[in-house]
Amino acid sequence: MADIIIVGAGAAGLMASIVAGRAGHSVILLEQNTKIGKKILVSGNGKCNITNRYIQTNRFHGHNPDFIEKVLQGYGFETVEPFFTSIGLEFTEGKDGKMFPLSLQASSVVELLEYEAKRIGVQILCDAAVTALAKNTDTFTVETRQGTYSSHKLILASGSPAAPQLGGSNSGYAFATKMGHTLIPRHPSLVQLCSEESWVKNCAGVKVAGVATLYANGEQITEKKGDLLFTTYGISGLAILDLSREVSTRLASFDYCELSLDLMPAFSKERLSNLLLDRIKSNSEKPIILWLQGVLHKKLIPVIVEQSKCKAKAESDLDRKEINKLVHTIKHLKLTISETKGFEGAEVSTGGINTEEVNPLTMESNLVPNLYFAGEILDVDGDRGGFNFHFAWVSGMRAGIRN
Numbered sequence: 557m558a559d560i561i562i563v564g565a566g567a568a569g570l571m572a573s574i575v576a577g578r579a580g581h582s583v584i585l586l587e588q589n590t591k592i593g594k595k596i597l598v599s600g601n602g603k604c605n606i607t608n609r610y611i612q613t614n615r616f617h618g619h620n621p622d623f624i625e626k627v628l629q630g631y632g633f634e635t636v637e638p639f640f641t642s643i644g645l646e647f648t649e650g651k652d653g654k655m656f657p658l659s660l661q662a663s664s665v666v667e668l669l670e671y672e673a674k675r676i677g678v679q680i681l682c683d684a685a686v687t688a689l690a691k692n693t694d695t696f697t698v699e700t701r702q703g704t705y706s707s708h709k710l711i712l713a714s715g716s717p718a719a720p721q722l723g724g725s726n727s728g729y730a731f732a733t734k735m736g737h738t739l740i741p742r743h744p745s746l747v748q749l750c751s752e753e754s755w756v757k758n759c760a761g762v763k764v765a766g767v768a769t770l771y772a773n774g775e776q777i778t779e780k781k782g783d784l785l786f787t788t789y790g791i792s793g794l795a796i797l798d799l800s801r802e803v804s805t806r807l808a809s810f811d812y813c814e815l816s817l818d819l820m821p822a823f824s825k826e827r828l829s830n831l832l833l834d835r836i837k838s839n840s841e842k843p844i845i846l847w848l849q850g851v852l853h854k855k856l857i858p859v860i861v862e863q864s865k866c867k868a869k870a871e872s873d874l875d876r877k878e879i880n881k882l883v884h885t886i887k888h889l890k891l892t893i894s895e896t897k898g899f900e901g902a903e904v905s906t907g908g909i910n911t912e913e914v915n916p917l918t919m920e921s922n923l924v925p926n927l928y929f930a931g932e933i934l935d936v937d938g939d940r941g942g943f944n945f946h947f948a949w950v951s952g953m954r955a956g957i958r959n
Contacts, residue, residue, distance in 0.1 A: 557695070557706045557707060557708070558582045558583060558584045558679075558705065558706070558707040558708075559576075559581040559582045559583065559707060559708055559709065560576050560581050560582070560583045560584070560707055560708070560709045560710070560711060561583075561584045561586065561696060561698050561705055561706075561707040561709075561710050561711070562576075562583060562584070562585045562586065562710075562711040562713055563586050563686055563698070563710070563711070563712050563713060563714045563728065563731075564586070564587065564588075564712070564713035564714035564715055564728070564931070564933075565585050565586070565587035565589075565592035565593065565680060565682070566592075566593060566594075566595055566596065566713065566715055566931060566932075566948065567593070567595070567596055567931060567945055567948035567949060567952065568713040568930035568931025568932070568948040568949070568951055568952035568955075569585060569587075569711070569713035569714075569930065569931070569952065570585070570592065570593065570669045570670075570673060570952070571639075571669075571930075571948065571949050571952030571953055571956065572711050572713060572928075572930050572952040572953070572955045572956035573585045573673050573678045573680075573956065574643075574669065574672050574673050574676065574678070574956070575952065575953050575955075575956030575957050576956040576957075577673065577676040577677055577678045578676055579956070579957065582677070582679075583677070583678045583679065584678075584679045584681065584705055584707065585673065585678055585679065585680045585681070586681050586684045586686060586698070586700055586705075587680065587681065587682045587683075587684060588683070588684065588685035588686070588714075588723055588725070588727075589682060589683070589722075589723045590682050590683050591682060592666065592669075592670060592680065592682060593665070593666035593669065593670070594722045594723055595715070595719060595722050595723075595724075596662055596665055596666050596945075597662045597663060597666055598662070598722065599662055599903075599945070600656065600662065602661065602662050602663075603656050603657075603660045603661070603662060604656060604657060604661075604662035604664075604665050604945075605650075605654050605655070605656060605941065605942040605945065606636075606640065606647070606655050606656060606657065606665060606942060606945055606946075606949075607633055607636050607637075607655045607942045607943075607945055607946040607949065608633065608652075608653045608654055608655060608941050608942035608943055608946060609633050609649060609653035609654075609655060610633075610652075610653040611628060611632040611633055611943070611946055613625045613628055615938055615939045615941070615943045616628070616936055616937070616938045616939075616943060616947060617801065617906065617936070617937050617938070617939075618740070618911060618934075618935045618936045618937070619740050619910075619911070619935055620910075620911040620912055620935065622916075623911040623912070623914070623916045623936075624911075624916075624936055626916035626917060627916045627917075627919075627936075627947070627950060627951060627954065628947075628950060631950040631953065631954070633655070633946075635950070635953070636946060636949050636950065637655075639949070639953070640668075643668045643669065643671075643672040644668055645657055645658075645664060645665065645668050646658040648660070652941055653941070653942075654941050654942050655942055681700070681702050683701060683702065684700040684701055684702040685700060685701055685727070686698055686699065686700050686714075686727060686731070687699045687700060687701065689710075689731045689734075691710075691735065691924065691927075694708060694925075694926070695707070695708065696708070696709070696710040696926070696927075698710070708926060709926040709927075709928065710926065710927050710928065711919075711928040711929070711930055711955050711956075712728045712731065712732060712927070712928070712929050712930075712933055713728075713929070713930040713931045713933065713952065713955075714727055714728030714933055715728065715931060715932045715933060716742060716904065716905035716908060716932040716933065717742060717899045717905055718744065718745075718899050718902040718903060718904050718905040718932070719899070719900070719902065719903065720899060720900060721900065724899065724905075728933045729908070729909070729933070732909055732929070732933070735921075735923070735924050735927065736923045736924065737909055737910065737913055737921065737923060737924075738909075738910045738913065739907065739908065739909065739910065739935075740906075740907040740908060740909075740910055740935040741808070741906075741907045742905045742906060742907035742908060743801075743804035743805055743808055743905065743906045743907060744800070744804050744896050744897070744898055744899050744901065744902035744905060744906075745800055745801040745804060745902055745903070745904050745905060745906050745937055746797045746798075746800060746801070746902060746903035746904050746940055746944075747797065747800045747804065747896045747897050747898070747901045747902035747903070748787065748789070748790065748791070748792040748796065748797075748800070748896065748897040748901050749790045749791050749792070749796055749800060749803055749815075749893045749895075749896055749897070750789045750790040750893065750894050750895045750896065750897060751789075751790040751791065751891055751892055751893055751894055752892070752894045753891060753892060755858075755859045755862075756786050756787065756788070756789075756790055756791065756891065757788050758855060758858070758859075759786040759853075759855045759856055759859065760786055760787050760788045761786065761787075761855075762785075762786045762853050762855050762856060763783055763784065763785045763786075763793065764783070764784050764819050764820075764853070764856075765782070765783060765784075765821070765822075766781075766782075766783075766784040766795065766817055766818050766819050766820070766821055767779060767780070767781045767795065767817070767818040767821045768780050768784060768791075768795045768796060768799060768815050768816075768817055768818075769815065769816040769817075769818075770799050770802055770803060770806075770813065770814075770815060771813070771814045771815070771816065772802075772806040772811040772812065772813050773811050773812050774812075777802050777806065778799050778802050779799075780795040780796075780798040780799045781795055781821065782794035782795035782798060783795060784796065784817060784819075786855075789897070790891075790893065790894075791815070791891060794940070797903070797940055798939065798940055800896060800902075801906060801937070803893055803896060804896055804906065805906065807893070807895060807896065812892075813892070813893040814890060814891065814892050814893065815890070815891045815892075815893060816888045816889070816890060817888070817889040817890075817891060818886075818887050818888065818889075819852070819856065819886050819887070819889060820886055820887065825883050825884070825887055828883050828886065828887070829876075829879055829880060829883050831851075832851070832874075832879045832882065832883065833876065833879055835847075835850065835851075836871060836872075836874050836879075837871060837872070838872055839872060840870070840871040840872055841870045841871070841872060842870060842871040843869065843870055843871075844861065844866065844868050844869060844870060844871065844873070844874070845857050845858065845861065847870075847871045847874075848860070848861075848882075852886070856889075859889065860882060860885050860886055860889065861882075863885045863889065863890060864881040864882050864884065864885035865881060866878050866881050866882055903940075903944070904932060904937045904938070904944050905932065905937065906935075906937050907935050908932065908933050908934050908935040908936070909929055909933055909934050909935060910935060911934055911935050911936065914929055914934065916954075917954065918954060918955070919951055919954045919955035920955075928955040929951070929955070930948070930951040930952045930954075930955040930956075931947070931948040931951055931952060932944070932948065934951065936951075
């Protein structure tokens with residue numbers, strides 16, 4: 557019998573296994589995939605944004621902010637960095653405090669974590685999906701494809717339904733609810749958005765640095781700045797990922813969601829109007845579509861002209877009124893959103909185990925003694941930029957160190 561069984565060899569599970577193993581506990585780490593750390597390997601375009609230098613509670617989300625604050629207290633960047641240094645990994649800092657392995661290879665993170673876990677005696681079993689789980693008095697019994705195992709303590713770090721192609725599933729929730737825990741509704745987050753408007757297909761591949769503002773039922777909800785990437789199904793890009801959490805929850809409530817896109821945020825309306833007015837040659841018959849190519853990507857121009865209801869056909873037809881129509885649309889291009897790309901396209905999930913039922917200092921269940929949770933299975937999700945991994949490392953540390 558092991559002291560601890562950990563279900564899920566992702567970021568949280570690996571961290572918990574190493575912390576617990578270093579404390580002298582016998583640990584079995586179960587992973588349903590054929591390899592450990594699959595989400596880590598693909599994160600950050602293969603570079604792995606491990607954490608962020610600037611950890612603040614407002615970069616994390618859930619229905620119980622007090623829980624998040626208590627988990628993070630004393631467990632900021634200055635706690636995570638020494639751990640990774642201890643396993644031989646050095647950091648390099650990117651934009652906005654994003655921290656990456658100095659090698660810029662996610663594989664470095666996984667391989668060093670795996671080596672350290674095995675070095676201290678953690679038994680790692682892959683292709684070991686849990687098929688049944690039970691607790692009898694003070695013993696947990698876990699049935700897997702590889703066999704049946706038992707332990708005094710159990711840590712569920714089995715993730716969320718996000719990215720099922722990488723092993724994301726609802727399995728951990730099923731076991732937790734069977735033992736009495738409740739769930740906060742889960743929705744895709746950090747995910748691309750879909751639109752039924754036909755014009756986006758014609759703009760597929762166009763990428764601009766812009767600002768996206770989300771409106772739900774006509775009410776302004778949030779605004780994000782960054783890349784906007786038009787696709788055949790709708791829109792993606794960093795700004796879109798950053799506001800997708802709000803879109804997912806609003807769509808789940810059957811709200812009407814619309815984006816207002818500023819395609820040229822570096823220009824105020826006045827400056828952009830003056831720029832366009834100064835470009836007009838009164839005797840030019842240059843088609844308006846061609847004339848605008850000096851300012852905009854040509855795939856976007858037909859959409860701008862149509863939405864603006866600009867009546868000018870040629871450069872000589874333009875006046876301040878028509879220019880103002882164009883400028884307004886360039887700064888407020890409308891795009892209705894019908895759905896997201898779902899969990900298949902999502903990096904993380906909102907919702908999860910109700911954190912009011914979990915001790916934030918130990919990660920132990922308040923309902924089932926010796927049952928612990930770590931990582932994305934909990935109702936905590938973070939912003940893009942290393943925050944989700946940070947919560948995984950920290951909750952894994954807390955779960956492992958208290959055992």
